[in-house]
Amino acid sequence: MKPKLQLSREAEILELSEDVASEDTVSGRVCPSRICEKKEIRLVHDSFGKGKFDGMLVHRGGEWVILCNYDNGNSPGSTRERFTIAHELGHYHIPEHRRQLLAGCRPHGSHAGAFDGAERPEELEADTFAANLLMPPARFAPRLRSLKQAPLESMLYLRKEFDTSLESTAIQSMRHDGRVVAMAKWNDDALAWPRVSDSFFRETGYRQFLLRQRSQLPPDCATAAALADPDSRFDPVVREVVVTAAFCFGHVAAGGNRDILLREQAVRNGRFGVVCIYSVLNDADRKRS
Ligand SMILES: [Zn+2]
Secondary structure (H helix, E strand, C coil): CCCCCCHHHHHHHHHHHHHHHHHHCCCCCCCHHHHHHHCCEEEEEECCCCCCCCEEEEEECCEEEEEEEHHHCCCCCCHHHHHHHHHHHHHHHCHHHHHHHHCCCCCCEECCCCHHHCCCHHHHHHHHHHHHHHCCHHHHHHHHHHHCCCHHHHHHHHHHHHCCCHHHHHHHHHHHCCCEEEEEEECCCEEEEEEECHHHHHHHCCCCECCCEHHHCCCCCHHHHHHHCCCCCCCCCCEEEEEEHHHHECCCCCCCCCCCEEEEEEEECHHHCEEEEEEECCHHHCCCC
16 A cells, blocks of 8 residues: 555645745745755765665764765756755655654665655655645745646646656646646556545545556547657647546446546656646536635
């Protein structure tokens, strides 16, 4: 069972990250390496091996150090490195994580940005901290509302503005965009993980995401089309179709009142697979965000 954060715990982390963000800057992009500089956390970039950790927070001889692994694409100033440092800053600021390191527990290597793929709650907490540090809700939500675009187009726009990954931007958008019902992250042949927005999970009862394997997908659905797009494409195309809730979620009676129409939008995210967003087609079905 993958970890999932309690809403109260998520709210705590969100408040913490928002404080750290506004300490850094009240407008514009938050800069994780500048935060390190101010807090005298030393950044060390080196080759630690491909596929090994992205980042690691170490407390040694009274000094805090963040190691960033070049071999996983964490070069200074890159989008990935920003997220990696923000994730390690999560371990630094979340009191329980910090106490463990101060007590001499072995530091762990982090694979930043795994989100729902994370194996341990601490990792999910640090990812949640990182997303909210880089996209502080007080700045992110008003920008999202002002865009007036379809959900996936908004995410593609905002990820450039906030310099964040598509996945972390999509998860953040889901929290603030009442139109978004669910997202699904696909690797090449299988679902990596699905996430249903809190309100549609709790109130509408969309709990079980049915699509698991590429072979289950009708060839004309948006996810199948995006999976067939080449991963080298520089400017990705958004694939879009209309589906029904009963097609995507278990325990939804076809034709019943929970079987609403959904807009399925999918885009290839380079070699990182495909991100698929399900949102309400009719405004009357949206949730208050
Ligand atoms: Zn970590």
